[in-house]
Amino acid sequence: MEAVTGANPTTAPRVRPSRTSAADDAPAETAPPQDAPDAAAPDAGSTETRSPRTGRIQVPVPSVVRARERGRLAEQNPVVLRTEMLTKTYGSLVAANEVSMDVHAGSFTGVVGPNGAGKTTTLSMITGLLRPTSGRVTVSGVDVWTDGPAAKRLIGTLPDRLRLFDRLTGAQLLYYSGVLHGVQESVLAQRSAELAEAFGLESALGRLVSDYSAGMQKKIALACSMIHAPEVLVLDEPFEAIDPVSASNVTEILEKYVGGGGSVVMSSHSLDLIQRVCDHVTIIVDGSVIAQGTVDAVRDGVSLEERFVALTGTNDTRKGLEWLHGSSDSA
Numbered sequence: 316m317e318a319v320t321g322a323n324p325t326t327a328p329r330v331r332p333s334r335t336s337a338a339d340d341a342p343a344e345t346a347p348p349q350d351a352p353d354a355a356a357p358d359a360g361s362t363e364t365r366s367p368r369t370g371r372i373q374v375p376v377p378s379v380v381r382a383r384e385r386g387r388l389a390e391q392n393p394v395v396l397r398t399e400m401l402t403k404t405y406g407s408l409v410a411a412n413e414v415s416m417d418v419h420a421g422s423f424t425g426v427v428g429p430n431g432a433g434k435t436t437t438l439s440m441i442t443g444l445l446r447p448t449s450g451r452v453t454v455s456g457v458d459v460w461t462d463g464p465a466a467k468r469l470i471g472t473l474p475d476r477l478r479l480f481d482r483l484t485g486a487q488l489l490y491y492s493g494v495l496h497g498v499q500e501s502v503l504a505q506r507s508a509e510l511a512e513a514f515g516l517e518s519a520l521g522r523l524v525s526d527y528s529a530g531m532q533k534k535i536a537l538a539c540s541m542i543h544a545p546e547v548l549v550l551d552e553p554f555e556a557i558d559p560v561s562a563s564n565v566t567e568i569l570e571k572y573v574g575g576g577g578s579v580v581m582s583s584h585s586l587d588l589i590q591r592v593c594d595h596v597t598i599i600v601d602g603s604v605i606a607q608g609t610v611d612a613v614r615d616g617v618s619l620e621e622r623f624v625a626l627t628g629t630n631d632t633r634k635g636l637e638w639l640h641g642s643s644d645s646a
């Protein structure tokens with residue numbers, strides 16, 4: 316473990332394993348995971364990290380084995396994000412019910428649950444976007460709801476519904492996000508260029524974000540969430556609207572970020588993706604956590620999807636809707 320000087324000089328150094336220098340702070344250039352013997356990427360900054368064909372940064376191929384090993388190691392790292400009895404009510408509706416979770420540095424946590432389970436509610440309370448009815452959230456010991464500005468420098472956020480300043484160009488949006496999070500101007504240009512390259516947005520940086528496709532908007536929003544080299548990335552459905560090749564690229568970027576000591580908490584409806592990429596998972600149903608732990612512990616010998624269905628109950632679609640399958644109303 317080593318102390319890291321954050322992007323903002325006024326922020327106290329935080330423990331962040333293996334992210335050892337200002338140069339390492341750039342998410343796309345962090346060192347490869349120590350626990351990844353098959354990781355192809357050598358030292359950060361080496362030309363060998365770039366594909367000779369595309370010039371793109373090359374990062375290790377996603378690996379279930381690596382995720383499992385990472386999860387085991389991460390549990391020995393300090394807790395970087397903690398929610399304690401986090402609750403949100405809307406009148407009589409309990410959208411999140413005493414949600415408690417610990418996220419360790421260097422871990423990749425998936426948050427899953429049926430529609431309306433309370434995932435976005437929980438993630439929004441974690442990132443300071445939605446005030447909890449009760450409970451507490453801390454990031455590296457900083458209380459998100461009593462010391463918001465300091466906490467927000469430590470968190471990178473991809474909210475549920477993107478509300479981007481889309482009359483800015485991609486380059487302007489990255490700059491704006493960096494400045495808002497206290498990143499020094501001297502490093503902004505380089506970080507923006509590296510993020511744009513990592514997300515394949517180099518040629519779009521001069522265009523208005525309003526003219527981006529949905530997937531491109533998601534990618535520029537992801538890049539913005541990383542520009543201040545946060546300790547934790549909290550991502551609500553990061554893969555929604557992203558094409559398969561880009562999804563693989565984004566997965567690799569996130570794996571590399573985690574391998575460098577950052578932590579990711581992301582919601583997704585893709586249980587296959589969560590099982591492949593994440594080392595920890597939290598299942599939320601009706602606002603309450605019904606299972607959490609390492610992916611292997613939660614799935615307990617079956618696939619995560621099978622476990623999810625068993626825990627959440629299946630909808631029997633065999634009954635009802637007969638009118639839909641019969642002859643036309645007008646017949």
Ligand SMILES: Nc1ncnc2c1ncn2[C@@H]1O[C@H](COP(=O)(O)OP(=O)(O)OP(=O)(O)O)[C@@H](O)[C@H]1O
Nearest residue numbers: 405408409410428429430431432433434435436437
């Ligand atoms: N502003 C609001 N006012 C009233 N109820 C709300 C509000 N926001 C969310 N809810 C309710 O809280 C519950 C949890 O919603 P939330 O958006 O957190 O679910 P989710 O798990 O993210 O769902 P999905 O997978 O569909 O995105 C739902 O019943 C939803 O209708």
